[in-house]
Amino acid sequence: MTPHTRRKVWSAVLIVGFFVLWEALCWLFNVSDIVVPKPSQIIYTLYQRGPALWPHTLQTLYTTLVGFGFGILIGIALGVLIGSSRLAYDVAYPLLVGFASIPKVAVVPIFVLWFGSGTVPAVLTAMIMCIFPIVVNVATGLATTEPELEDVMRALRATKTDILWNVGLPRTMPYFFASLKVSVTLAFVGTVISETVASNRGIGNVMMIASSNFDVPLVFAGLMILAFLGVSLYAIFSLIESRITGWAHRKDEFAMG
Amino acid sequence: MTSATELPRTEDTFVELENVTLTYGRGDKQVTALGLTNLRVNQGDFVALVGPSGCGKSTILKLVTGLITATEGFVYVAGREVGAAPVRVGMAFQNPTMLPWLTVRDNVMMPLKIVPPFRQEYQSKKKTEFRDRADALLKEVGLANFGDKHPWQLSGGMLQRASLCRALIHEPQLLMLDEPFGALDQFTREELWAVMQELWMKLKPTVLLVTHDLKEAGYLATRICVMRTRPGQIVDDAQVPFPRPRTIDMSYTPEFVSMTQRLREMIVSQRPVKETV
Ligand SMILES: Nc1ncnc2c1ncn2[C@@H]1O[C@H](COP(=O)(O)OP(=O)(O)OP(=O)(O)O)[C@@H](O)[C@H]1O
Ligand SMILES: [Mg+2]
Numbered sequence: 001m002t003p004h005t006r007r008k009v010w011s012a013v014l015i016v017g018f019f020v021l022w023e024a025l026c027w028l029f030n031v032s033d034i035v036v037p038k039p040s041q042i043i044y045t046l047y048q049r050g051p052a053l054w055p056h057t058l059q060t061l062y063t064t065l066v067g068f069g070f071g072i073l074i075g076i077a078l079g080v081l082i083g084s085s086r087l088a089y090d091v092a093y094p095l096l097v098g099f100a101s102i103p104k105v106a107v108v109p110i111f112v113l114w115f116g117s118g119t120v121p122a123v124l125t126a127m128i129m130c131i132f133p134i135v136v137n138v139a140t141g142l143a144t145t146e147p148e149l150e151d152v153m154r155a156l157r158a159t160k161t162d163i164l165w166n167v168g169l170p171r172t173m174p175y176f177f178a179s180l181k182v183s184v185t186l187a188f189v190g191t192v193i194s195e196t197v198a199s200n201r202g203i204g205n206v207m208m209i210a211s212s213n214f215d216v217p218l219v220f221a222g223l224m225i226l227a228f229l230g231v232s233l234y235a236i237f238s239l240i241e242s243r244i245t246g247w248a249h250r251k252d253e254f255a256m257g
Numbered sequence: 258m259t260s261a262t263e264l265p266r267t268e269d270t271f272v273e274l275e276n277v278t279l280t281y282g283r284g285d286k287q288v289t290a291l292g293l294t295n296l297r298v299n300q301g302d303f304v305a306l307v308g309p310s311g312c313g314k315s316t317i318l319k320l321v322t323g324l325i326t327a328t329e330g331f332v333y334v335a336g337r338e339v340g341a342a343p344v345r346v347g348m349a350f351q352n353p354t355m356l357p358w359l360t361v362r363d364n365v366m367m368p369l370k371i372v373p374p375f376r377q378e379y380q381s382k383k384k385t386e387f388r389d390r391a392d393a394l395l396k397e398v399g400l401a402n403f404g405d406k407h408p409w410q411l412s413g414g415m416l417q418r419a420s421l422c423r424a425l426i427h428e429p430q431l432l433m434l435d436e437p438f439g440a441l442d443q444f445t446r447e448e449l450w451a452v453m454q455e456l457w458m459k460l461k462p463t464v465l466l467v468t469h470d471l472k473e474a475g476y477l478a479t480r481i482c483v484m485r486t487r488p489g490q491i492v493d494d495a496q497v498p499f500p501r502p503r504t505i506d507m508s509y510t511p512e513f514v515s516m517t518q519r520l521r522e523m524i525v526s527q528r529p530v531k532e533t534v
Contacts, residue, residue, distance in 0.1 A: 148354040152423075155322045155348040155433075156371045157340070166367070170358045247358040247407060 037217040042224055045217040053206065057225055060191055060203040063119055064229075067126025068187040072180070075131045079138025083172075084164065089139070100132040104190060108197045117198035122191050129190030130183035137179035141172030174248040177241035184233045188226060269336075271463045272298040272321055272431070277330035278488075279316055290316045292488025293330070298480075301461040305468055305478035307520060309527060313489025314467040315351055318433045321465060322348050334431065345372055347429030349437045351467075353420030355408035361419050362404035365391045368427040375427055394422040397452055399445065414440040418449070425456065432464045438473065447505055450476050454502060471517040472508050475499070483520060485527035493523055 019039045025031070026038040033041060046053070078096070081088045104125055111121035145168055153163045195204025203222045210218035242249065279291040290313040298304050306314045319325045320332050323340040335342035347368065355364045369375040369387050379387065395404055398418040400411075408416060417440045424432060438446045454477060457464060468474050474481050475497055483493035497516070499507060507513055 146354075148350070148352065149356060151324050151350070152348075152354055152356070152367070153371065154324055155346060156368050156427075157323075157346070158371045162371055166370070167356065170356070173358070245358075250409060 034214060034216050037220050041217050042220045045221045046224065049218065049221065053203075053221065053225065056201060056203050056206050057229070059119075059201045060188075060195065060226070061229055063122045063195075063202065064126050064184075064187045064191045067123040067190060068130055068184055070123070071127040071130035071183060071187065072134060074127070075134025075179075075183075076138055076176075078131070079135045079172075080142065080164070080168075082135065083139035083142025084160075084168070089143070096132065096135060099128075104129055105193055105197070108194050111194070112198045118201070119199070121198055122194035122202065122204075125194040126187040126190035129186040133179040133182045133186070134176070137175040138172055141175035142168050145171050174241075174245045177237065177245055180237050181234055181241075184237060185230050188230050188233075192226065269300050270297045270333075271300040271302070271335060272296070272465070273331075273333040274317070274320065274327075275331045275333070277320065277327045277332060279313070279320065279325065280328045289488040291320075292490055294490055296482065296491055298463060298465065300463055303457055303464045303466065303477060303479045305466045305474035305481045306484060307468060307471065307474055307481060307524060308484030308489075309486050309524060310469075312484045312486035312527075314484060315435050316489065318348070318435050318465055318467060321431070322346055322433055343373075344431050345427055345429045346431045346433065347424035347427060347462075348433040349417075349420045349424040349435060351435040351439075353413075353416040355416060355419065355423075357408055359407075360404065361400070361406050361408060361411065362388065362391050362395070364408065365395065365404075365419060365422045365426055368423060372427045391422070391426060394426055395419070398422060398449060414442070414445070417441065418445075421449070428460055428462075430462055432462045434464065434466045436467055436469065439469070446470075446473070450505075453477060458501060471520050474520070475513055475517055476503050476505075476508060481520065483523050483527070492527060493520075 023039050026036060031038075037045075078092065082092050082096075083089075107128065108121055108125055111124050115121055115124070142164075149167050149171065150163055153167055158166070191202065192204035192207075195202035196208045199205050203225055207219050207222035210216075210222065274294050274296040277291055277294045278289070281288045281290055294313075294317070296317070306317060308314055316325070320327055321334065321339065323332075323334075323346075332339040334340075335344050355361070356367070359367070366383065366387055369383075369390075370379045375387070392401070392404055395401060398421060400415060400418055400422075403411060403415065403419070408419075411419065417437060421434070421437050424434065424437075438449055441449070450473060457477075464477075466474070466477060478497055481493075481495055481497060482491045484490065485492045495516075499513065
């Protein structure tokens with residue numbers, strides 16, 4: 001067995017073991033379903049309520065991805081601006097940090113006030129949740145680009161845009177993808193917050209209603225769906241990352257996902 | 258005179274440093290790398306800069322490339338302030354910095370992507386003509402099968418040769434070579450001298466070569482400038498009279514040996530007294 005497959009096997013064993021242990025502890029201490037449902041019961045709920053949960057899952061995924069997409073665009077734009085201009089750095093950074101420190105739950109009602117409840121405030125919340133890490137990482141990547149790399153281009157009389165496209169941005173890619181992995185999970189958090197507060201669709205809303213009905217297995221089923229979506233997107237971005245920024249991960253122990 | 262876009266083909270001054278002073282840093286961390294340096298290089302000249310380490314050789318190259326600006330004095334290229342004239346410049350840096358996310362071939366092709374007139378044709382030719390050109394150059398320096406490798410997969414001397422290819426690929430009119438053969442063994446070095454000489458005789462770029470190898474300077478250059486340190490200045494400027502094409506055998510003739518000896522003594526005497534800092 002190569003070390004790589006051994007690592008894969010071990011992590012699979014660990015994940016399955018976690019759920020087995022959970023199940024076993026529930027049986028052992030006779031934990032009520034109202035407090036913590038057993039994994040088997042959650043899976044049963046997922047199966048039973050699947051058709052009803054499916055549209056909500058799609059809604060949450062859709063909202064998150066749209067918000068995330070806008071977040072990436074705005075994040076890159078702001079990051080490039082802040083990372084390449086001293087003035088923008090000085091002006092925009094404090095603003096950005098201040099904005100990022102605001103609890104997003106507090107922002108949702110404002111969005112609802114402006115755009116009504118539903119998909120729009122959820123998209124916006126997802127978006128503002130994921131902008132900050134992207135901006136910080138892109139700006140850091142650009143600002144720490146080695147002057148020697150830029151000199152190679154400057155000796156060729158390259159324009160600022162040339163340097164940005166051929167040195168700045170590629171060099172920033174590892175930072176960018178690191179931030180994407182954080183951001184995509186944050187985007188889910190944003191969507192669910194907004195759905196909980198102001199929507200009649202989406203997993204957040206389902207969990208909200210389920211918990212007010214003391215339908216705890218359904219709440220956990222919702223959590224499972226969110227966790228699964230989060231892990232899937234994380235995995236997809238890791239894969240894209242290892243394709244694009246393989247050059248930055250030469251210690252190949254870590255490079256493979 | 259020829260047309261405006263064409264550079265003058267006569268023995269005009271192509272590069273000129275006029276009373277250039279260059280100070281790095283500010284405040285009490287100031288280092289005066291160059292003090293009142295004057296240098297004129299004619300079109301098509303091959304000038305070697307020699308001198309003790311830290312005397313400002315790399316600084317002169319960076320000034321002429323426009324990477325740094327003179328603290329005082331002026332730098333002219335092709336009769337205009339540096340950077341203003343549309344001159345194709347090729348530079349091989351002392352540390353061969355390659356972009357780590359590109360293959361060696363893509364690194365070598367980078368100037369074609371940036372510099373006019375090649376950049377207009379880059380998208381259509383990068384897979385055919387330009388690619389072949391990069392491969393031909395890599396082959397010339399003995400890196401025929403390394404085009405698809407990434408920079409970190411090459412040794413220091415290989416990187417240096419790849420960096421030389423990058424400096425040459427767009428047929429620069431002004432070529433800056435900062436110890437381009439420094440990390441190579443004697444035999445590879447001598448092979449590349451021949452390649453370099455042939456290339457220069459064919460295309461006649463104006464070359465500024467920094468080197469610590471006096472034999473290399475004598476083999477390649479038409480003129481050798483000796484520098485002294487603290488502050489950096491040019492203290493000697495001599496023509497190299499040997500006919501071309503020069504050969505390695507020529508470097509064992511008494512005239513050649515006495516020339517390198519004279520240079521050697523001059524550099525030794527220019528060396529700074531050991532500082533007690
Ligand atoms: N970026 C910099 N900041 C501060 N000082 C510098 C910088 N670059 C060079 N110097 C100083 O300027 C002087 C000349 O440096 P330069 O790199 O031109 O030397 P050099 O002649 O190329 O030396 P070598 O033969 O070792 O390459 C040195 O004393 C060095 O300490
Ligand atoms: Mg140097």
